[in-house]
Amino acid sequence: MRFSFKTGMVIAVVCIVIILGLLFVQEAREDEQLKVVTTYSIIHDLVENVAGDRVELDTMVPIGEEPEEYEPLPEDMQNVSEADLVFSNGLGIEHWLVSMIQNVAPDQNMVEVTEGIEPFYLYDGGLQGEPDPHAWLDPILVRDYYIPNILDALIELDPEGEEYYQQRAAEYQKELGELDQWIEEQVEQISVENRILVTSEGAYRYFVEAYGFEEGFIWQINAHEEGTPQQIADLIDSIREQEVKAVFVETSVSHRPMERVAEEVGVPIGGVLYSDSTDEPGSENDNYLSMMEHNVVTIVEVLGGIE
Numbered sequence: 035m036r037f038s039f040k041t042g043m044v045i046a047v048v049c050i051v052i053i054l055g056l057l058f059v060q061e062a063r064e065d066e067q068l069k070v071v072t073t074y075s076i077i078h079d080l081v082e083n084v085a086g087d088r089v090e091l092d093t094m095v096p097i098g099e100e101p102e103e104y105e106p107l108p109e110d111m112q113n114v115s116e117a118d119l120v121f122s123n124g125l126g127i128e129h130w131l132v133s134m135i136q137n138v139a140p141d142q143n144m145v146e147v148t149e150g151i152e153p154f155y156l157y158d159g160g161l162q163g164e165p166d167p168h169a170w171l172d173p174i175l176v177r178d179y180y181i182p183n184i185l186d187a188l189i190e191l192d193p194e195g196e197e198y199y200q201q202r203a204a205e206y207q208k209e210l211g212e213l214d215q216w217i218e219e220q221v222e223q224i225s226v227e228n229r230i231l232v233t234s235e236g237a238y239r240y241f242v243e244a245y246g247f248e249e250g251f252i253w254q255i256n257a258h259e260e261g262t263p264q265q266i267a268d269l270i271d272s273i274r275e276q277e278v279k280a281v282f283v284e285t286s287v288s289h290r291p292m293e294r295v296a297e298e299v300g301v302p303i304g305g306v307l308y309s310d311s312t313d314e315p316g317s318e319n320d321n322y323l324s325m326m327e328h329n330v331v332t333i334v335e336v337l338g339g340i341e
C-alpha cells in the first residue's frame with residue numbers, strides 16, 4: 035500500500051513536470067514566431083510568397099492607399115519597434131519610414147528589396163532627378179532583385195528555414211518568368227503605334243520600357259500636386275498630338291482628373307489598373323501576379339481592339 039502510494043506520487047509528479055515542460059516549450063515556440071513588417075501590400079505579397087508561414091507579417095499602408103503619402107500610425111511605430119525585420123521597397127517611395135525608424139527603432143534591421151536595381155529617374159514635376167520607385171511593375175526585376183533580396187534577408191534572420199525559403203522563392207521566380215513570357219505574347223496583339231499607356235500617375239515606366247510602350251500621365255509620381263490645371267492641359271495636348279485612343283485610371287488614386295481629360299478630348303477610359311496596391315485580401319486581384327494579369331488583360335482588350 036505504502037509502496038503503491040509512493041509510486042503513484044512519483045508518477046503524478048512526473049506527469050506534472052512533463053505537462054509543464056510541454057506548456058513551456060509551446061509558449062517558447064509561440065514567442066519564437068518571427069515578426070516581420072512590410073510597408074505596403076505589394077511588398078507584403080512578395081515577402082509572403084517566400085516567407086510562407088514561418089513568419090508573422092504586418093503591413094503598414096492600407097490596401098488601396100498611396101505608399102508615397104502615407105502617415106504612419108502609433109500602431110505602426112509599435113510594430114516596427116517589435117519587429118525582427120522590416121522590408122521596404124526603397125528608391126524613396128517610403129520617405130516617411132526613414133524618420134520614423136530613426137525615432138522609434140534606430141537599430142532596426144531594415145532591408146530595401148530593390149537593392150541592386152539600376153533605377154529610372156523622374157523627369158517631370160518637382161521630384162525631377164529622384165529615382166522612380168515603381169520597379170515592381172517589371173516582373174523580371176521582381177524575379178531578379180526583389181525575390182533574391184527577400185530570400186537573403188529571411189535566411190540571415192532564420193537560417194533554419196533556408197531550404198523552405200529557397201524552395202518557395204524558386205517556385206515563385208518560375209511563375210514570374212512565366213508571367214513575363216505571357217505579357218510579351220499578349221502585347222503582340224497591340225499594333226506598335228497603339229502601344230501608348232496613358233495613366234493618372236506615371237507609375238508604369240518600368241512596365242512600358244520592358245514591353246515596348248510609350249507612356250503618358252497627368253502627374254509623374256504621387257505627391258502633393260495631383261491633377262493641376264497645367265498638368266491636365268499638358269496631357270490633353272499630348273493625347274491629341276499622339277492620337278491616343280484610350281486612357282486608364284488606377285485603383286489607388288482619384289479617377290476625377292483623368293475623367294476630365296477623357297471628357298475634354300473625347301477618348302474613353304479603358305479601365306482601372308493596379309499600380310501601387312493590390313486589391314483587398316480574398317478578392318480576385320489580392321496578389322501581385324493576379325494584379326499584373328488584370329492590368330495586361332485590361333490594356334490589351336482596349337488597345338488591341340483599336341485599328
Ligand SMILES: [Zn+2]
Nearest residue numbers: 235237256310
Ligand atoms: Zn506610385
